[in-house]
Each structure stands twice: as C-alpha cells, then as structure tokens.
Amino acid sequence: MTVKNLKIDFQTNTTALVSQLLVGQEKYEQKFEVCAKRALINYLTVLQKSKDEPAVKKINESFDKSQQNFPLNAGQKITAERAAFLNGFAAHYLDLDDTQANLRGHPSAVIMSALFAVTTSKDEIKSFLWAFIQGVETAGKLGKVLNPKLAWRGWHTTGMIGTVAAAAAIGVYKRVNKKQLINTLSFAVTQASGLEVQSGSDGKPFNAGIAARNAVYAFLTAKSGINAEQDPFSNSRGWLKTIADLEIKPEQLIKNWLSPAEIEVPGLWFKTYPFCSAGMSSYDAARSLYAKGIRIDNCQKVIIDFPQEGDHALRYKLPRTGKEGRFSAEYIVWQVLSRGAVTAASFELLQVPQSFTALQTIFQRQHNLVNDSKDARPTEIKIMLKDGTKISKKVIYPEGSPRNEIDTRTLWSNFSKLNTEGSQRLRKLLDDELGKVIELIDM
Amino acid sequence: MTVKNLKIDFQTNTTALVSQLLVGQEKYEQKFEVCAKRALINYLTVLQKSKDEPAVKKINESFDKSQQNFPLNAGQKITAERAAFLNGFAAHYLDLDDTQANLRGHPSAVIMSALFAVTTSKDEIKSFLWAFIQGVETAGKLGKVLNPKLAWRGWHTTGMIGTVAAAAAIGVYKRVNKKQLINTLSFAVTQASGLEVQSGSDGKPFNAGIAARNAVYAFLTAKSGINAEQDPFSNSRGWLKTIADLEIKPEQLIKNWLSPAEIEVPGLWFKTYPFCSAGMSSYDAARSLYAKGIRIDNCQKVIIDFPQEGDHALRYKLPRTGKEGRFSAEYIVWQVLSRGAVTAASFELLQVPQSFTALQTIFQRQHNLVNDSKDARPTEIKIMLKDGTKISKKVIYPEGSPRNEIDTRTLWSNFSKLNTEGSQRLRKLLDDELGKVIELIDM
Incomplete structure (x- = not known):
C-alpha cells in the first residue's frame, strides 16, 4: 500500500447542494410564494394555540425567567438559539403543524423557528419566504434520498433532516457566500439528531426545537469565519453514509431542484387535528x-x-x-x-x-x-x-393533504379567531408583501 | 395479529443505567478523586493554552460580544449552554485535552465544560469531582458496548457518547431524582451527535462544544418537569439500536460499575503534544x-x-x-x-x-x-x-498513557507556568478539598 489520501471524493455532493442553494431567485415562481404564505399563517396559528400549554410554559420558565419572551423573540433579551429552540418546541408541541411527505416530517416548526430567530429589522418578508421555500426544498430533496431508511433506522426525520434544511434556509436568508454556506451546512450535519423513539412524549417537540437551535448554532459558528470539513456529505465517512449507510451521487441529491418545488409537489399538509x-x-x-x-x-x-x-x-x-x-x-x-x-x-x-x-x-x-x-x-x-x-x-387523500387541501380562507380564519390584532397586522403584511418580517413577530 | 403494544422492554436498560448513577457515593474511593483532580488540572491547562487561538477568539465573538466571557463563565452574563459550548470548543481546540481508551475520545473537554456551565456558588468541589468520576464512568461503559462500531460507522465518539456522559454527570452533580435523571438522559440521547469526518477541521472541537451544550439543554429541559421517552436506551428503536444497530442487555451496559472505575482503568491519557x-x-x-x-x-x-x-x-x-x-x-x-x-x-x-x-x-x-x-x-x-x-x-505505552503516566508535579507545573495567580488559588482549593468549585472559575 502506498501513501494515498483516504479522501478521494472531496467536494462533490456538498458543492452540488450548495450550488443549488446559491442559484438565487432565478428559479423563483409566484406559486411557491403562495404556498409559503399559507405555511406562515398556519405556523403562527399553531404557535398561538400552543402558547398556554403547561409543558410549553414550563420549558420557557426553565430556560431562564429573565430571558424568556414567548412565543417569539420580539426584541427582548433572549439569545437567537434559545428563541429558535423554544419556538420550535412550541410550534410542534400539539403536533398540529404542517408536514411534508418526502421529508416524512414537519418542515415549518423547524425552518420558520430558525428563520425568525435570526431575523433583524433589515430583513424583508420576501427574503424570508424565499429562504423558507429553499429550506423546504432541501428538506424534501434530502428526504427523497434518505427515506424511508432514515426513519426505519430509528431517526426522527424532523430533527435530523430539519437541522440541515433550516441551516440551508438561514444561509439563503442571510445571503452568505459559498464558503460560509458550506461551513453552515457542515456545522449543521455534525449536530443533526433526534430519535423517533421520542414519539408520544415531550421529546418529540423537543427534537423540533433542537433542530432549529442547531441550525442557528451552525450559522453563528460559520459566520465567525472558522472552518468545518468542506465535504460533509461525502460518501467517504460523511453524513449520509454515517446516518443511513447511503452512498449517493450528487445528481441524486439535487435532481429537479425546484422543478417541481417540494413546497408545491408533493406539497405541505396542513393538519386540523392534533395527531400524527x-x-x-x-x-x-x-x-x-x-x-x-x-x-x-x-x-x-x-x-x-x-x-x-x-x-x-x-x-x-x-x-x-x-x-x-x-x-x-x-x-x-x-x-x-x-x-x-x-x-x-x-x-x-x-x-x-x-x-x-x-x-x-x-x-x-x-x-x-x-x-x-x-x-x-x-x-x-x-x-x-x-x-x-x-x-x-x-x-386516499385525507382532508389537509395537498390533493384535498384546506383553502387559504379557512387557514386564515383559524388564525384570526386566535388573535384579532395580530391577524390584522399579518394580513396587511402579506397583502402588500413589502413589510419587514420583524414586524410579524411583534404581534 | 392482535393488538399488542409495540414496546415490550419498557424501562430496562435505562433503569439499569440510572440505578448505577443514583447509587451515590457508596462506591467512592479516594484514588478515583486523585485521578479526577489530575484531569481538572490538565483541563484548566489546555483551556488556558487555547484562549488566545484565533479560532477560539472568533467563535466567542460570533456568539455575541456582549455576552462573552472567556474562558469560563465567571458570573458574567452568558447562558449556561453558551458557556458549555464555548469552553468545550476551547478545551478541545488544540487536541491537547485528555482521552480515554474505552470512550475512544475526550472526556474532560465535554464533561468538565458541562459541569462548570451549571456550577453555582452552592456547589462543592467534592461533588464536582464525584460527578466527573461518574461521567467518565458512563462514557467508558457506553464506549465498551458501542466501540469500535460507533467510530467505524462515522460517528465522533466524543460528541456522541460525550453528550450522554456529560448529562449523566450533571444529573449526579445536581442530585436530581430518578425521574429527572431518566428525563435528562433521554433528552441527551436524542441530541447526541457529531461526525468523525470533522477530524482535521474546526468541526472537531465544535463537536466537543455541542456535546457539552447538549448536556446542559438536557438538564434544563428535564428540570422544567416535562417528560421524554422513559426508556431511550431500549432495544426497540432506542439510541443504541439507532446509532449502531446494537441490542444489549442491561447488565452489559453496567457491568463492573466503578470496579474498576473507568477513570482509573484504563484511565485517562494526558497529552503533551497537539495531535491525535x-x-x-x-x-x-x-x-x-x-x-x-x-x-x-x-x-x-x-x-x-x-x-x-x-x-x-x-x-x-x-x-x-x-x-x-x-x-x-x-x-x-x-x-x-x-x-x-x-x-x-x-x-x-x-x-x-x-x-x-x-x-x-x-x-x-x-x-x-x-x-x-x-x-x-x-x-x-x-x-x-x-x-x-x-x-x-x-x-506500546507512549508517554502520557496510564501505564507511562505524566506525574502530577509535571501536570501542575504545566499549569503553573501559564497562570501563576490562578494556579496558587487552584492548589489551595485542591489541597483543602473544601473550596467551592465556583472559586476555581474566577481565576
């Protein structure tokens, strides 16, 4: 045996994924944004519904009374990662949040919680929605190659894939450069976790919370300028290999990126009842x-x-x-x-x-x-x-599934019933599409 | 097929592990504490050595200038989980921190960083050292059943096992009850992560940091009173099964608990040079x-x-x-x-x-x-x-390994050279054994 570098496929899968995320809004279509807005209304609805649940109150209290500000970090003193964690937990707590078939899990609870946590007054709602669309795309495309193996092995796909999807979404949202995006994804996969055995306990919403938190950590760490492994999706000891014993070609991962978009086909499922x-x-x-x-x-x-x-x-x-x-x-x-x-x-x-x-x-x-x-x-x-x-x-197609979908008026009405003042402000923002995301979270 | 609960081995492996941790100081031996003190001196030495490294400075800065307080959270404004993360990263940054053969990884960087992060002025150094001993025990015993399979699959054992060991250590340190300890361990395993592919990048110390952070999250969440899955070590879809496809009997996990203690045999390796x-x-x-x-x-x-x-x-x-x-x-x-x-x-x-x-x-x-x-x-x-x-x-037995160990005088001298004032205070504390741990971190 002669000396030979053990890593032979340096920067293949990762570069492929990153290039799809950096493609910018070239692939933007109005219909994706409609889906994203529906998800946003639904996310805020379930967050409002969960805010008085005893478990949600308890976990907020445990994470430092002086810092808590539930349900969203509206400028009060809380770290970004705590905001992501607490909102991710709350959004998934009732199991009423949206799901996606390729992900086999819950995209908005993780991705939106992560995005809100890093939102500043400079961010625009269009960027927020686009980042979410790309996050859902990442979740769905990863789900396509990883499922059902990932779930059958005992992993909770929301926690596992959710971490990476939310990190990708933050990268897109904050318009990081290629190097930072590779590092963000690399710091994300090395944190990705969540056991499916937690289903039926508070550990399940906890998994959604930590996925959002992990994405924020990945972003903050990458932003610092330090470097993680540059091909974490490599077939040589990389993430897909480790968690599911999968070796894939880059084209498998990014096939048909946004065409159709995962947010549209198979689309998001909105739930009307608090069960799986x-x-x-x-x-x-x-x-x-x-x-x-x-x-x-x-x-x-x-x-x-x-x-x-x-x-x-x-x-x-x-x-x-x-x-x-x-x-x-x-x-x-x-x-x-x-x-x-x-x-x-x-x-x-x-x-x-x-x-x-x-x-x-x-x-x-x-x-x-x-x-x-x-x-x-x-x-x-x-x-x-x-x-x-x-x-x-x-x-075959239950109510709430994409082929038997809940209309936007009903989604809106569910939200409006909960919070009249907030809903009026949200409507205005969604209508004129020019508002800052930060305004949403002041509701 | 008739209706039957899919979970048939409820509370077996977990209960076994928890019972060993709750056994209290019945198994205490003076010689364990000597090992723990040597580890403490070495931990503080490597932490001091890394504090001026550019990567360590960058990551601290990225995690909010207004909250940082490196190298240890000496009462200034930082959340416990950030303290654990930043110190875990720093302690492992130069790869000079201790290792343990059964763990196949780095115990102190994770466990001590987690313990320091939750330390208050009420905690005593004896409790700190005992908690560390039990944390190393957990790491070694889990390592015995999981390695080498875990590492060969692509996992970084420091991140994976480290999370659980540090959570166990916090539980012992804070004297939680049985129910809270089960929940702490359960919230820990569902977060445990870390890819071995990060070796050779800043992702490796990052894995140590997130393991310490995850342990703190597990503890704070369990403390809130919410409940995770009660048998996360179960062979039915549990942690060991998911990460390494292992089914084990409880007795495998806890065999020879503290007799001999993992901190003594195979013991800790102290490194003199910054390589693996x-x-x-x-x-x-x-x-x-x-x-x-x-x-x-x-x-x-x-x-x-x-x-x-x-x-x-x-x-x-x-x-x-x-x-x-x-x-x-x-x-x-x-x-x-x-x-x-x-x-x-x-x-x-x-x-x-x-x-x-x-x-x-x-x-x-x-x-x-x-x-x-x-x-x-x-x-x-x-x-x-x-x-x-x-x-x-x-x-066969390199310098620094337990069979060719560095004497305590040398360990002490390495530390003293770095920080005279701190070393004098630490010596006093270690000598009289009655000091509060919190005083150590004011150095």
Whole structure:
C-alpha cells in the first residue's frame, strides 16, 4: 500500500447542494410564494394555540425567567438559539403543524423557528419566504434520498433532516457566500439528531426545537469565519453514509431542484387535528363510517388496513397515555366511532380511558394496500358488526393533504379567531408583501 | 395479529443505567478523586493554552460580544449552554485535552465544560469531582458496548457518547431524582451527535462544544418537569439500536460499575503534544530513532505498523493542512525525523510543507501488530536507510498513557507556568478539598 489520501471524493455532493442553494431567485415562481404564505399563517396559528400549554410554559420558565419572551423573540433579551429552540418546541408541541411527505416530517416548526430567530429589522418578508421555500426544498430533496431508511433506522426525520434544511434556509436568508454556506451546512450535519423513539412524549417537540437551535448554532459558528470539513456529505465517512449507510451521487441529491418545488409537489399538509399525520386517513374514514351510523358498541372487529410500513409512525397499538395516542390509529378511530370526533383533551390524558383499553381485542392492523404516490396516504377501515354486517371505507387523500387541501380562507380564519390584532397586522403584511418580517413577530 | 403494544422492554436498560448513577457515593474511593483532580488540572491547562487561538477568539465573538466571557463563565452574563459550548470548543481546540481508551475520545473537554456551565456558588468541589468520576464512568461503559462500531460507522465518539456522559454527570452533580435523571438522559440521547469526518477541521472541537451544550439543554429541559421517552436506551428503536444497530442487555451496559472505575482503568491519557492520541506511540518511536541518529534524508522507506484499525483515527496519510496533520502518523513522524520534535505551528499551517509532500512515497502503513490491552497503543516504526541498514522501534505505552503516566508535579507545573495567580488559588482549593468549585472559575 502506498501513501494515498483516504479522501478521494472531496467536494462533490456538498458543492452540488450548495450550488443549488446559491442559484438565487432565478428559479423563483409566484406559486411557491403562495404556498409559503399559507405555511406562515398556519405556523403562527399553531404557535398561538400552543402558547398556554403547561409543558410549553414550563420549558420557557426553565430556560431562564429573565430571558424568556414567548412565543417569539420580539426584541427582548433572549439569545437567537434559545428563541429558535423554544419556538420550535412550541410550534410542534400539539403536533398540529404542517408536514411534508418526502421529508416524512414537519418542515415549518423547524425552518420558520430558525428563520425568525435570526431575523433583524433589515430583513424583508420576501427574503424570508424565499429562504423558507429553499429550506423546504432541501428538506424534501434530502428526504427523497434518505427515506424511508432514515426513519426505519430509528431517526426522527424532523430533527435530523430539519437541522440541515433550516441551516440551508438561514444561509439563503442571510445571503452568505459559498464558503460560509458550506461551513453552515457542515456545522449543521455534525449536530443533526433526534430519535423517533421520542414519539408520544415531550421529546418529540423537543427534537423540533433542537433542530432549529442547531441550525442557528451552525450559522453563528460559520459566520465567525472558522472552518468545518468542506465535504460533509461525502460518501467517504460523511453524513449520509454515517446516518443511513447511503452512498449517493450528487445528481441524486439535487435532481429537479425546484422543478417541481417540494413546497408545491408533493406539497405541505396542513393538519386540523392534533395527531400524527399518518392517522389522518384513518380519521376521515372513521368519520365517514360514523356518519353512516356505525358505532363502536356494535363492532365485532375493526380492521385498519395500510400500505406496507404505512403505519410506521403510528407506533402505538395500545397507547398508555394521550400523548402516545397521537401515534395510534386505534385510539383515533375508537374516539371517532365512540363520539363522532376526537378531542384535544383526549390527547392530553395521563392514562387512556379504560373503555378504550377494554376494546383492544377488536382492533387489528393489516398491510394490504398499495401506495403509488407521495401525496396519497391510503387507509381502509373494514368493520364487521356484531350482526355480521360488513362495511368498509377507504380514504386516499385525507382532508389537509395537498390533493384535498384546506383553502387559504379557512387557514386564515383559524388564525384570526386566535388573535384579532395580530391577524390584522399579518394580513396587511402579506397583502402588500413589502413589510419587514420583524414586524410579524411583534404581534 | 392482535393488538399488542409495540414496546415490550419498557424501562430496562435505562433503569439499569440510572440505578448505577443514583447509587451515590457508596462506591467512592479516594484514588478515583486523585485521578479526577489530575484531569481538572490538565483541563484548566489546555483551556488556558487555547484562549488566545484565533479560532477560539472568533467563535466567542460570533456568539455575541456582549455576552462573552472567556474562558469560563465567571458570573458574567452568558447562558449556561453558551458557556458549555464555548469552553468545550476551547478545551478541545488544540487536541491537547485528555482521552480515554474505552470512550475512544475526550472526556474532560465535554464533561468538565458541562459541569462548570451549571456550577453555582452552592456547589462543592467534592461533588464536582464525584460527578466527573461518574461521567467518565458512563462514557467508558457506553464506549465498551458501542466501540469500535460507533467510530467505524462515522460517528465522533466524543460528541456522541460525550453528550450522554456529560448529562449523566450533571444529573449526579445536581442530585436530581430518578425521574429527572431518566428525563435528562433521554433528552441527551436524542441530541447526541457529531461526525468523525470533522477530524482535521474546526468541526472537531465544535463537536466537543455541542456535546457539552447538549448536556446542559438536557438538564434544563428535564428540570422544567416535562417528560421524554422513559426508556431511550431500549432495544426497540432506542439510541443504541439507532446509532449502531446494537441490542444489549442491561447488565452489559453496567457491568463492573466503578470496579474498576473507568477513570482509573484504563484511565485517562494526558497529552503533551497537539495531535491525535492515536499518534502518540508513533511520536515516541520516532523520537527514539532520532536520538539514535536517524534522519529523514537518509531514509529510503519508513513503515509505520499498527494493529488492525489501530490507525482508524489517523485518517490522513497525506494531509493537506496542519489541522489534518494532527491526524496523520506520517506528518508526525516526518516532523520528528526532520527536526527532532513536532511544533505547534506545524499543526496550524494552512498548507503542509512541500518538503513533506515530496516524501510521501517513502511512507507506508502496515497492520501486523496485535493489541490485547485497552491501555496499550502499540506502534512500530521500521526504517530502511538508503545504505540498506534496517532499524526499528516499537512503542506500546507512549508517554502520557496510564501505564507511562505524566506525574502530577509535571501536570501542575504545566499549569503553573501559564497562570501563576490562578494556579496558587487552584492548589489551595485542591489541597483543602473544601473550596467551592465556583472559586476555581474566577481565576
């Protein structure tokens, strides 16, 4: 063996990714911005909804009373990384924030929290939205090469990919140069983390919070001018190799960058109920069956049929707590067939009701469905009633998914109901498109 | 398939680990404390040495001028997590800080930085040292089950295991209850990160910094009273499974807890030169050959022989920069055989000398040695001179390793040379053992 540098693919994957981020607004299309604005309204809505949750209050308090300023860092004394962390935690706390199919996780809670944390009065809303679009693009494109392997290995994609996507977004937002962007991404991947085992506990929103925080740390460190490894996405011991044993070519990573944009296709899912988006079709199917008169007391067997691994995120068949119930198709379907709907309170119970636990034997999961599309989430509920009648309902595109989307008026109305003064200011900003982002966070 | 909870091994590995940490000082032995004090002196020495490095100054400045207070948070305005991060970065910056064989990484830079960051005037030095001992124990025991797989996968063990060890140490230091300790560890593992690909860049000390920071975040979050997953070390999608595809029994994790203690056997390695500890035997062997009159100009072939994977951390055969040269046996040996010693400046060069690059073809690595012991690091240098003479030197226990240790007087002298006033105060504290840790950090 002669002396030879162990690193042979220096600056390939990283350069490819960075070049796509630096391409600037050449690929800008008005329709991307419409998607980003919808996400912004939804983000602010869920943040407002979570602000009085006991866990959200507790974590703010623990991170120094004298520095806290929830929900957003409106110029008061808080470090940028704490702002990112606390807002990321809050935005994902109720599991009501948006999701994206390629990411298999929650883009806005992480990316927007990171962007708000570094926003100054010099920043414009157009730059904010463009940075978000590029952040979602990074998340989706990384998700395409990493999923489902990443999730199956036990990683929480929101925490893992979210860190890198948010760091990319900050780089675009702050118009850093190529060298700084490479360093920002490199300091991001070396921090990226988050275990999927936290689903069903406060560790899940914590993962969103730390991803936003990590992105801010990556940016601040790169800004200082010190240098990280210049090809952290390298196949030789790099990030993709380490976390998922993947070796990829640069073109795999950046294929079809913004054409179509990840924010548009497969697009963002907006949630109306505080449970895992993998349970949305189960919910819609159960609602339809309830409307037809089906009640849990009359059911002898309730089969919930998914595509193979379509219920990976729904890890609790018999949840112990309401929080675990957010990740249980059985708990969601049971609620609907009992009462016609889920309630927010049912997902906060420290112990699920005995009336649910007693019925566990009637539930069964199957994996016979096929899913061909990223914007579909097929689930079929097949019921056998005690009188022998069989009835089933299949849902492919649940309400809130891109093919069955919530209109902007409804999103807006959800937000307006929460905060009239804030919503008026936000509307004005979104309408004239010339406002500073910083004004949003004063609401 | 009937309904069944997917999680079947609830609270096994985690409970086992926590019980060992909560055992309190029952297992305390005076000799552990001696080791911990030596580590403390060495930690403060390397921190002082790094404080004027440009990269260390830059990163402090980037993290908010108004809040910085380097090298330690002596009561000025800085958040605990920033203190942990900045000190962790600085302590590991020169790669002069201690290492431990089971951890395969750097314990004090992470654990002590985290402990100092949460220190208040109520804390006693005895508690600090005990917490450090338990942190090193956690690091070593986790390292035993995770290594070498973790490193071979591409993870930087200092960042990964360091996060968890430092979190455990804080829990012990702050005497949290069982529930809080489980949550602290759970919030730690979900943040644990660090890529080995950062070796040779500022990303490596960055990994030490974020590990210390992550531990502080884990502690502050757990302290708030919110709950993470209660068995994050579970074999069912837990941390060990996710990062290294390992399933272990609790007894594997906690076997021989503190008997012997990891801080004593295999013990801590103290470094005298700013390069990777895997290169220490190469250095000593080269020094011995230089003393015998061997010079690089007379060498036709220089073979460096390691055990299999004994040079894993020495990833650069032909480093491009001085920083990469810290992880190159060739660069270290070349320096010694050229000039009799390495210089700190040679590891800061932006480009290695042409006189080194030109000689790359005379170097060769082999992997014929066997290593039976954790406290050994065998390396043999075999040289063929231009006149055909062969000469070789094998070193098993390099200077600074536990079997060839630096005496405390020398450690102390290294520190004293840097900071007379501080060293006098530290000596007093260490002597009477009753001082408050907070006083140390006022130096």
